[in-house]
Amino acid sequence: MVMQAGTIQVNTKGHLEIGGCDTLELAGQYGTPLFVMDEELLRKNCRRFRNALRQYYPHGQVIFAGKAFLVLAMARILGEEGLGLDVVSGGELYTALKAEFPAERLFFHGNNKSVVELTEALDAGVGRVVVDSIMELDDIIALARENGKKVAVLLRVRPGVEAHTHEYIQTGQEDSKFGFALEKEAMEAVQRALSVPQHLQLTGFHCHIGSQIFQIEPFALAARTMIHFMALVRQQTGFVASQLNMGGGLGIRYRSSDAPPTIEAFVANLTTAVLQAAKEEDFPLPELLLEPGRAICGEAGITLYRVGVIKNIPGIRRYVSVDGGMMDNIRTALYGADYEAVLANKANREGVGNVTIAGKACESGDILIYESFLPQVEKGDLLAIFSTGAYCYAMASNYNRNPRPAVVFVRNGKGRVVVRRESYEHVAALDL
Ligand code: LLP
Numbered sequence: 001m002v003m004q005a006g007t008i009q010v011n012t013k014g015h016l017e018i019g020g021c022d023t024l025e026l027a028g029q030y031g032t033p034l035f036v037m038d039e040e041l042l043r044k045n046c047r048r049f050r051n052a053l054r055q056y057y058p059h060g061q062v063i064f065a066g067k068a069f070l071v072l073a074m075a076r077i078l079g080e081e082g083l084g085l086d087v088v089s090g091g092e093l094y095t096a097l098k099a100e101f102p103a104e105r106l107f108f109h110g111n112n113k114s115v116v117e118l119t120e121a122l123d124a125g126v127g128r129v130v131v132d133s134i135m136e137l138d139d140i141i142a143l144a145r146e147n148g149k150k151v152a153v154l155l156r157v158r159p160g161v162e163a164h165t166h167e168y169i170q171t172g173q174e175d176s177k178f179g180f181a182l183e184k185e186a187m188e189a190v191q192r193a194l195s196v197p198q199h200l201q202l203t204g205f206h207c208h209i210g211s212q213i214f215q216i217e218p219f220a221l222a223a224r225t226m227i228h229f230m231a232l233v234r235q236q237t238g239f240v241a242s243q244l245n246m247g248g249g250l251g252i253r254y255r256s257s258d259a260p261p262t263i264e265a266f267v268a269n270l271t272t273a274v275l276q277a278a279k280e281e282d283f284p285l286p287e288l289l290l291e292p293g294r295a296i297c298g299e300a301g302i303t304l305y306r307v308g309v310i311k312n313i314p315g316i317r318r319y320v321s322v323d324g325g326m327m328d329n330i331r332t333a334l335y336g337a338d339y340e341a342v343l344a345n346k347a348n349r350e351g352v353g354n355v356t357i358a359g360k361a362c363e364s365g366d367i368l369i370y371e372s373f374l375p376q377v378e379k380g381d382l383l384a385i386f387s388t389g390a391y392c393y394a395m396a397s398n399y400n401r402n403p404r405p406a407v408v409f410v411r412n413g414k415g416r417v418v419v420r421r422e423s424y425e426h427v428a429a430l431d432l
Pocket of ligand 1: 248249294390
Protein backbone atom coordinates (compact mmCIF):
# COMPACT_ATOMS: atom_id res chain seq x y z
CA MET A 1 0.00 0.00 0.00
CA VAL A 2 1.28 3.47 -0.82
CA MET A 3 1.36 5.88 2.10
CA GLN A 4 -0.84 8.93 1.70
CA ALA A 5 1.44 11.89 2.38
CA GLY A 6 2.02 15.11 0.50
CA THR A 7 2.67 14.60 -3.21
CA ILE A 8 3.38 10.87 -3.01
CA GLN A 9 1.47 8.88 -5.64
CA VAL A 10 1.79 6.13 -8.20
CA ASN A 11 2.31 7.37 -11.76
CA THR A 12 0.97 5.92 -15.00
CA LYS A 13 4.02 3.66 -15.31
CA GLY A 14 3.16 2.14 -11.94
CA HIS A 15 6.18 3.80 -10.34
CA LEU A 16 6.23 5.65 -7.06
CA GLU A 17 6.32 9.37 -7.55
CA ILE A 18 7.09 12.21 -5.13
CA GLY A 19 7.16 15.94 -5.82
CA GLY A 20 6.19 15.14 -9.41
CA CYS A 21 9.39 13.10 -9.85
CA ASP A 22 9.55 9.42 -10.77
CA THR A 23 11.54 7.73 -7.99
CA LEU A 24 13.18 5.38 -10.53
CA GLU A 25 14.59 8.39 -12.33
CA LEU A 26 15.70 9.94 -9.04
CA ALA A 27 17.51 6.74 -8.09
CA GLY A 28 19.05 6.52 -11.55
CA GLN A 29 20.23 10.11 -11.46
CA TYR A 30 21.39 10.45 -7.87
CA GLY A 31 22.08 6.86 -6.81
CA THR A 32 20.95 4.93 -3.74
CA PRO A 33 20.48 4.99 -0.83
CA LEU A 34 18.86 8.35 -1.30
CA PHE A 35 16.85 10.63 0.97
CA VAL A 36 14.12 12.40 -0.99
CA MET A 37 12.15 15.23 0.61
CA ASP A 38 8.87 16.64 -0.64
CA GLU A 39 9.51 20.39 -0.42
CA GLU A 40 5.86 21.21 -0.95
CA LEU A 41 4.85 19.16 2.08
CA LEU A 42 7.64 20.65 4.22
CA ARG A 43 6.43 24.14 3.44
CA LYS A 44 2.79 23.17 3.84
CA ASN A 45 3.41 21.75 7.31
CA CYS A 46 5.22 24.95 8.35
CA ARG A 47 2.22 26.97 7.16
CA ARG A 48 -0.33 24.68 8.79
CA PHE A 49 1.37 25.11 12.14
CA ARG A 50 1.63 28.87 11.77
CA ASN A 51 -1.93 29.30 10.52
CA ALA A 52 -3.39 27.07 13.22
CA LEU A 53 -1.53 28.93 15.94
CA ARG A 54 -2.68 32.26 14.49
CA GLN A 55 -6.25 31.00 14.31
CA TYR A 56 -6.49 29.64 17.85
CA TYR A 57 -4.25 31.88 19.88
CA PRO A 58 -3.64 35.65 19.98
CA HIS A 59 0.15 35.60 19.76
CA GLY A 60 2.64 32.87 19.20
CA GLN A 61 5.58 31.53 17.24
CA VAL A 62 6.36 28.22 15.61
CA ILE A 63 9.92 27.09 16.10
CA PHE A 64 11.28 24.12 14.16
CA ALA A 65 13.32 21.66 16.23
CA GLY A 66 16.48 21.44 14.14
CA LYS A 67 17.53 18.11 15.63
CA ALA A 68 14.90 16.39 13.46
CA PHE A 69 16.57 17.48 10.22
CA LEU A 70 18.84 20.45 9.80
CA VAL A 71 20.84 21.20 6.67
CA LEU A 72 21.39 24.52 4.95
CA ALA A 73 18.49 24.09 2.52
CA MET A 74 16.14 23.26 5.38
CA ALA A 75 17.25 26.30 7.39
CA ARG A 76 16.60 28.50 4.35
CA ILE A 77 13.09 27.11 3.91
CA LEU A 78 12.35 27.70 7.59
CA GLY A 79 13.62 31.24 7.26
CA GLU A 80 11.39 31.85 4.24
CA GLU A 81 8.37 30.33 5.96
CA GLY A 82 8.81 32.62 8.96
CA LEU A 83 9.52 29.96 11.57
CA GLY A 84 11.94 30.16 14.47
CA LEU A 85 14.61 27.50 14.90
CA ASP A 86 15.66 25.46 17.92
CA VAL A 87 19.35 24.52 17.85
CA VAL A 88 21.00 22.25 20.41
CA SER A 89 24.69 22.35 19.64
CA GLY A 90 27.45 24.49 18.23
CA GLY A 91 27.10 22.50 15.01
CA GLU A 92 23.40 23.22 14.61
CA LEU A 93 24.02 26.86 15.49
CA TYR A 94 26.78 27.01 12.87
CA THR A 95 24.48 25.48 10.24
CA ALA A 96 21.71 27.98 10.98
CA LEU A 97 24.08 30.94 10.82
CA LYS A 98 25.74 29.66 7.66
CA ALA A 99 22.28 29.58 6.06
CA GLU A 100 21.86 33.19 7.18
CA PHE A 101 18.97 32.24 9.40
CA PRO A 102 18.07 35.32 11.49
CA ALA A 103 19.87 34.87 14.83
CA GLU A 104 17.10 36.59 16.79
CA ARG A 105 14.77 33.73 15.78
CA LEU A 106 17.13 31.08 17.22
CA PHE A 107 16.48 29.26 20.49
CA PHE A 108 19.59 27.66 21.92
CA HIS A 109 18.84 24.42 23.77
CA GLY A 110 20.84 21.65 25.38
CA ASN A 111 21.41 20.06 28.77
CA ASN A 112 25.18 20.45 28.66
CA LYS A 113 26.10 23.49 26.62
CA SER A 114 29.81 24.14 26.81
CA VAL A 115 31.15 27.58 27.63
CA VAL A 116 32.51 27.65 24.06
CA GLU A 117 29.03 26.94 22.66
CA LEU A 118 27.43 29.51 24.96
CA THR A 119 29.99 32.06 23.85
CA GLU A 120 29.25 31.28 20.20
CA ALA A 121 25.53 31.67 20.88
CA LEU A 122 25.95 35.00 22.66
CA ASP A 123 28.32 36.30 19.98
CA ALA A 124 25.79 35.34 17.31
CA GLY A 125 23.04 37.11 19.24
CA VAL A 126 20.61 34.18 19.49
CA GLY A 127 17.10 35.21 20.44
CA ARG A 128 16.85 33.04 23.53
CA VAL A 129 19.02 30.66 25.47
CA VAL A 130 16.88 27.94 27.01
CA VAL A 131 18.63 27.31 30.31
CA ASP A 132 18.66 23.74 31.55
CA SER A 133 20.51 23.81 34.91
CA ILE A 134 21.83 26.02 37.70
CA MET A 135 25.39 25.39 36.55
CA GLU A 136 24.51 26.67 33.10
CA LEU A 137 22.75 29.68 34.59
CA ASP A 138 25.95 30.52 36.45
CA ASP A 139 28.03 30.11 33.27
CA ILE A 140 25.71 32.47 31.39
CA ILE A 141 25.76 35.07 34.16
CA ALA A 142 29.58 34.95 34.20
CA LEU A 143 29.77 35.29 30.40
CA ALA A 144 27.27 38.14 30.37
CA ARG A 145 29.23 39.91 33.09
CA GLU A 146 32.55 39.49 31.25
CA ASN A 147 31.14 40.72 27.98
CA GLY A 148 28.85 43.40 29.34
CA LYS A 149 25.84 41.69 27.78
CA LYS A 150 22.28 41.10 28.82
CA VAL A 151 21.08 37.64 27.82
CA ALA A 152 17.43 36.77 27.23
CA VAL A 153 16.60 33.36 28.63
CA LEU A 154 13.83 30.85 29.15
CA LEU A 155 14.11 28.26 31.89
CA ARG A 156 13.36 24.67 30.96
CA VAL A 157 11.33 22.80 33.52
CA ARG A 158 10.20 19.20 33.87
CA PRO A 159 6.44 19.26 34.26
CA GLY A 160 6.34 15.69 35.60
CA VAL A 161 4.09 14.50 32.77
CA GLU A 162 4.68 11.05 31.35
CA ALA A 163 3.74 10.75 27.72
CA HIS A 164 2.96 7.41 26.09
CA THR A 165 5.94 6.97 23.84
CA HIS A 166 9.22 5.08 23.75
CA GLU A 167 11.13 5.50 27.01
CA TYR A 168 14.22 6.88 25.20
CA ILE A 169 12.20 9.76 23.77
CA GLN A 170 10.21 10.64 26.90
CA THR A 171 11.51 13.81 28.48
CA GLY A 172 8.87 15.43 30.66
CA GLN A 173 8.90 12.90 33.49
CA GLU A 174 10.56 13.37 36.87
CA ASP A 175 13.56 11.13 36.16
CA SER A 176 15.14 13.00 33.26
CA LYS A 177 18.43 14.71 32.56
CA PHE A 178 16.58 17.73 31.18
CA GLY A 179 15.44 20.88 32.90
CA PHE A 180 14.61 22.04 36.42
CA ALA A 181 12.30 20.02 38.65
CA LEU A 182 9.01 21.65 39.54
CA GLU A 183 8.54 23.45 41.76
CA LYS A 184 11.32 24.00 44.26
CA GLU A 185 14.35 23.70 41.98
CA ALA A 186 12.69 25.73 39.23
CA MET A 187 11.72 28.43 41.72
CA GLU A 188 15.33 28.69 42.91
CA ALA A 189 16.44 29.10 39.31
CA VAL A 190 13.87 31.87 38.81
CA GLN A 191 15.14 33.68 41.88
CA ARG A 192 18.74 33.36 40.74
CA ALA A 193 17.86 34.66 37.27
CA LEU A 194 15.87 37.58 38.67
CA SER A 195 18.72 38.50 41.01
CA VAL A 196 20.93 39.71 38.13
CA PRO A 197 18.61 41.88 36.04
CA GLN A 198 21.57 43.72 34.52
CA HIS A 199 22.80 40.41 32.98
CA LEU A 200 19.72 38.25 32.46
CA GLN A 201 16.33 38.95 31.05
CA LEU A 202 14.07 36.07 32.04
CA THR A 203 11.10 36.00 29.65
CA GLY A 204 9.44 32.71 30.53
CA PHE A 205 9.51 28.94 30.60
CA HIS A 206 9.96 25.93 28.40
CA CYS A 207 8.90 22.30 28.68
CA HIS A 208 9.01 19.33 26.33
CA ILE A 209 7.23 16.15 27.35
CA GLY A 210 8.45 13.74 24.69
CA SER A 211 8.19 12.81 21.06
CA GLN A 212 5.97 10.81 18.65
CA ILE A 213 2.96 11.36 20.93
CA PHE A 214 -0.55 10.67 19.65
CA GLN A 215 -2.58 11.66 22.71
CA ILE A 216 -3.55 15.26 23.26
CA GLU A 217 -4.18 14.98 27.00
CA PRO A 218 -0.52 14.88 28.13
CA PHE A 219 0.09 18.17 26.30
CA ALA A 220 -2.98 19.76 27.88
CA LEU A 221 -1.89 18.51 31.29
CA ALA A 222 1.61 19.93 30.77
CA ALA A 223 0.11 23.27 29.69
CA ARG A 224 -2.04 23.45 32.83
CA THR A 225 0.96 22.53 34.98
CA MET A 226 3.09 25.23 33.35
CA ILE A 227 0.49 27.98 33.75
CA HIS A 228 -0.07 26.94 37.34
CA PHE A 229 3.66 27.19 37.96
CA MET A 230 3.82 30.59 36.26
CA ALA A 231 1.07 31.81 38.57
CA LEU A 232 3.02 30.49 41.54
CA VAL A 233 6.15 32.30 40.35
CA ARG A 234 4.16 35.51 40.09
CA GLN A 235 2.83 35.02 43.59
CA GLN A 236 6.23 34.25 45.12
CA THR A 237 8.48 36.61 43.17
CA GLY A 238 6.26 39.12 41.40
CA PHE A 239 7.71 38.00 38.03
CA VAL A 240 5.08 37.66 35.28
CA ALA A 241 6.34 35.39 32.51
CA SER A 242 5.52 36.59 29.01
CA GLN A 243 6.56 33.48 27.05
CA LEU A 244 5.57 29.84 27.32
CA ASN A 245 7.32 27.32 25.08
CA MET A 246 5.50 23.98 25.05
CA GLY A 247 8.17 22.09 23.10
CA GLY A 248 7.47 19.61 20.32
CA GLY A 249 6.27 16.04 20.33
CA LEU A 250 3.31 15.68 17.98
CA GLY A 251 3.47 12.23 16.38
CA ILE A 252 3.29 11.35 12.70
CA ARG A 253 2.17 8.44 10.55
CA TYR A 254 4.85 5.82 10.11
CA ARG A 255 2.31 3.24 8.96
CA SER A 256 -0.94 3.75 7.10
CA SER A 257 -2.85 2.56 10.16
CA ASP A 258 -1.34 5.25 12.42
CA ALA A 259 -3.78 8.03 13.27
CA PRO A 260 -2.07 10.94 15.01
CA PRO A 261 -4.08 14.11 15.63
CA THR A 262 -3.92 16.60 12.77
CA ILE A 263 -1.72 19.65 13.23
CA GLU A 264 -4.88 21.76 13.53
CA ALA A 265 -6.50 19.51 16.14
CA PHE A 266 -3.28 19.41 18.12
CA VAL A 267 -2.89 23.19 18.12
CA ALA A 268 -6.59 23.77 18.85
CA ASN A 269 -6.52 21.46 21.87
CA LEU A 270 -3.25 22.69 23.26
CA THR A 271 -4.23 26.34 22.93
CA THR A 272 -7.60 25.63 24.54
CA ALA A 273 -5.79 24.18 27.53
CA VAL A 274 -3.51 27.23 27.77
CA LEU A 275 -6.40 29.69 27.39
CA GLN A 276 -8.48 27.90 30.02
CA ALA A 277 -5.65 27.53 32.50
CA ALA A 278 -4.67 31.18 32.12
CA LYS A 279 -8.25 32.18 32.77
CA GLU A 280 -8.52 29.98 35.85
CA GLU A 281 -5.25 31.30 37.27
CA ASP A 282 -6.10 34.84 36.16
CA PHE A 283 -2.76 34.93 34.38
CA PRO A 284 -2.13 37.27 31.42
CA LEU A 285 -1.83 35.22 28.23
CA PRO A 286 1.83 34.55 27.52
CA GLU A 287 3.17 34.38 23.99
CA LEU A 288 2.86 30.70 23.09
CA LEU A 289 5.79 28.98 21.41
CA LEU A 290 5.50 25.57 19.76
CA GLU A 291 8.57 23.57 18.80
CA PRO A 292 7.64 20.79 16.38
CA GLY A 293 10.32 18.80 14.58
CA ARG A 294 9.03 15.46 13.37
CA ALA A 295 5.53 16.75 12.55
CA ILE A 296 7.01 19.18 10.04
CA CYS A 297 9.56 17.05 8.24
CA GLY A 298 8.87 13.39 9.07
CA GLU A 299 6.25 12.47 6.48
CA ALA A 300 7.91 14.69 3.87
CA GLY A 301 10.85 12.30 3.52
CA ILE A 302 11.27 8.88 1.94
CA THR A 303 14.40 6.78 1.54
CA LEU A 304 15.14 4.90 -1.68
CA TYR A 305 17.22 1.74 -1.52
CA ARG A 306 18.33 -0.80 -4.10
CA VAL A 307 17.48 -4.39 -3.28
CA GLY A 308 20.48 -6.73 -3.25
CA VAL A 309 20.75 -10.18 -1.72
CA ILE A 310 17.57 -12.08 -0.88
CA LYS A 311 17.86 -14.96 1.53
CA ASN A 312 15.07 -17.31 2.42
CA ILE A 313 15.16 -19.18 5.70
CA PRO A 314 12.36 -21.71 5.24
CA GLY A 315 9.67 -21.50 7.89
CA ILE A 316 11.39 -18.53 9.52
CA ARG A 317 11.70 -15.47 7.32
CA ARG A 318 12.82 -14.05 4.03
CA TYR A 319 15.58 -11.46 4.34
CA VAL A 320 15.67 -8.77 1.69
CA SER A 321 18.91 -6.80 2.05
CA VAL A 322 19.22 -3.26 0.81
CA ASP A 323 22.21 -0.99 0.15
CA GLY A 324 21.71 1.14 3.31
CA GLY A 325 20.55 0.30 6.82
CA MET A 326 21.10 1.38 10.40
CA MET A 327 23.70 3.92 9.26
CA ASP A 328 21.01 5.96 7.51
CA ASN A 329 18.10 4.90 9.73
CA ILE A 330 18.89 3.78 13.26
CA ARG A 331 15.32 4.21 14.46
CA THR A 332 14.17 0.58 14.12
CA ALA A 333 17.23 -0.69 15.95
CA LEU A 334 17.10 2.02 18.60
CA TYR A 335 13.39 2.51 19.28
CA GLY A 336 11.71 -0.44 17.59
CA ALA A 337 10.23 1.98 15.06
CA ASP A 338 7.85 0.40 12.58
CA TYR A 339 8.04 1.61 8.99
CA GLU A 340 6.10 0.88 5.83
CA ALA A 341 7.64 0.38 2.39
CA VAL A 342 6.74 -0.24 -1.25
CA LEU A 343 8.64 -1.49 -4.24
CA ALA A 344 8.84 1.79 -6.11
CA ASN A 345 9.13 0.03 -9.48
CA LYS A 346 6.11 -2.21 -8.75
CA ALA A 347 4.06 0.32 -6.81
CA ASN A 348 0.66 -0.80 -8.05
CA ARG A 349 1.24 -4.54 -7.71
CA GLU A 350 -0.47 -6.49 -4.97
CA GLY A 351 1.56 -7.71 -2.01
CA VAL A 352 2.23 -11.46 -1.86
CA GLY A 353 3.77 -11.85 1.57
CA ASN A 354 5.88 -10.47 4.37
CA VAL A 355 9.63 -10.06 4.09
CA THR A 356 12.20 -8.61 6.47
CA ILE A 357 14.09 -5.59 5.17
CA ALA A 358 17.68 -5.78 6.38
CA GLY A 359 20.52 -3.32 5.99
CA LYS A 360 24.07 -4.06 4.91
CA ALA A 361 25.79 -3.37 8.24
CA CYS A 362 27.69 -6.12 10.02
CA GLU A 363 25.17 -6.46 12.78
CA SER A 364 22.16 -8.73 13.21
CA GLY A 365 20.13 -5.86 14.66
CA ASP A 366 20.53 -3.95 11.42
CA ILE A 367 16.91 -4.36 10.38
CA LEU A 368 14.84 -1.58 8.85
CA ILE A 369 11.46 -3.32 8.78
CA TYR A 370 10.70 -6.66 10.42
CA GLU A 371 7.50 -7.33 8.49
CA SER A 372 7.00 -5.59 5.19
CA PHE A 373 4.15 -6.81 3.00
CA LEU A 374 5.43 -6.57 -0.57
CA PRO A 375 4.92 -7.95 -4.07
CA GLN A 376 7.44 -10.56 -5.27
CA VAL A 377 10.83 -8.96 -4.52
CA GLU A 378 13.75 -9.36 -6.88
CA LYS A 379 17.34 -8.21 -6.84
CA GLY A 380 17.54 -4.75 -8.41
CA ASP A 381 14.08 -3.62 -7.28
CA LEU A 382 13.86 -0.13 -5.82
CA LEU A 383 12.52 -0.08 -2.26
CA ALA A 384 11.02 3.10 -0.84
CA ILE A 385 10.57 3.47 2.92
CA PHE A 386 8.08 6.15 3.95
CA SER A 387 8.20 8.80 6.69
CA THR A 388 11.97 8.95 7.00
CA GLY A 389 12.22 12.75 6.93
CA ALA A 390 12.86 13.16 10.65
CA TYR A 391 15.70 11.78 12.78
CA CYS A 392 17.12 9.59 9.99
CA TYR A 393 19.57 11.75 8.08
CA ALA A 394 20.02 13.67 11.35
CA MET A 395 21.12 10.51 13.16
CA ALA A 396 23.03 8.95 10.28
CA SER A 397 26.51 7.57 10.85
CA ASN A 398 29.43 6.18 8.90
CA TYR A 399 29.19 2.78 10.57
CA ASN A 400 31.26 0.24 8.66
CA ARG A 401 32.74 3.29 6.90
CA ASN A 402 29.71 3.63 4.71
CA PRO A 403 29.40 7.06 3.09
CA ARG A 404 26.23 8.92 4.05
CA PRO A 405 23.53 9.17 1.35
CA ALA A 406 22.67 12.32 -0.55
CA VAL A 407 19.55 14.34 0.20
CA VAL A 408 17.43 15.57 -2.69
CA PHE A 409 14.54 18.03 -2.43
CA VAL A 410 11.80 17.52 -5.02
CA ARG A 411 9.13 19.94 -6.11
CA ASN A 412 7.01 20.41 -9.26
CA GLY A 413 8.76 17.62 -11.12
CA LYS A 414 12.26 18.86 -10.37
CA GLY A 415 14.88 17.50 -8.01
CA ARG A 416 17.80 19.37 -6.51
CA VAL A 417 20.58 17.93 -4.43
CA VAL A 418 20.70 19.76 -1.10
CA VAL A 419 23.31 17.51 0.50
CA ARG A 420 25.85 15.67 -1.63
CA ARG A 421 26.52 11.98 -1.22
CA GLU A 422 29.65 11.33 0.76
CA SER A 423 32.56 9.69 -0.99
CA TYR A 424 35.16 7.31 0.48
CA GLU A 425 37.47 10.34 0.64
CA HIS A 426 34.95 12.11 2.87
CA VAL A 427 34.79 9.09 5.12
CA ALA A 428 38.57 9.10 5.60
CA ALA A 429 39.01 12.86 5.30
CA LEU A 430 39.92 13.52 8.92
CA ASP A 431 42.13 10.50 9.46
CA LEU A 432 45.83 11.23 9.97
N1 LLP B 1 11.93 20.63 21.57
C1 LLP B 1 12.79 19.99 22.36
C2 LLP B 1 13.37 20.67 23.50
C3 LLP B 1 13.13 18.66 22.08
O1 LLP B 1 13.97 18.01 22.88
C4 LLP B 1 12.57 18.03 20.95
C5 LLP B 1 12.93 16.65 20.61
C6 LLP B 1 11.69 18.76 20.14
C7 LLP B 1 11.38 20.06 20.49
C8 LLP B 1 11.08 18.19 18.90
O2 LLP B 1 10.30 17.07 19.16
P1 LLP B 1 9.42 16.43 17.97
O3 LLP B 1 8.38 17.45 17.58
O4 LLP B 1 10.32 16.13 16.84
O5 LLP B 1 8.83 15.23 18.56
N2 LLP B 1 15.55 10.73 17.93
C9 LLP B 1 14.22 10.46 18.40
C10 LLP B 1 13.49 11.74 18.79
C11 LLP B 1 14.22 12.55 19.83
C12 LLP B 1 13.50 13.82 20.15
C13 LLP B 1 14.34 14.69 21.00
N3 LLP B 1 13.76 15.96 21.30
C14 LLP B 1 13.46 9.71 17.33
O6 LLP B 1 14.02 9.41 16.29
O7 LLP B 1 12.30 9.36 17.52
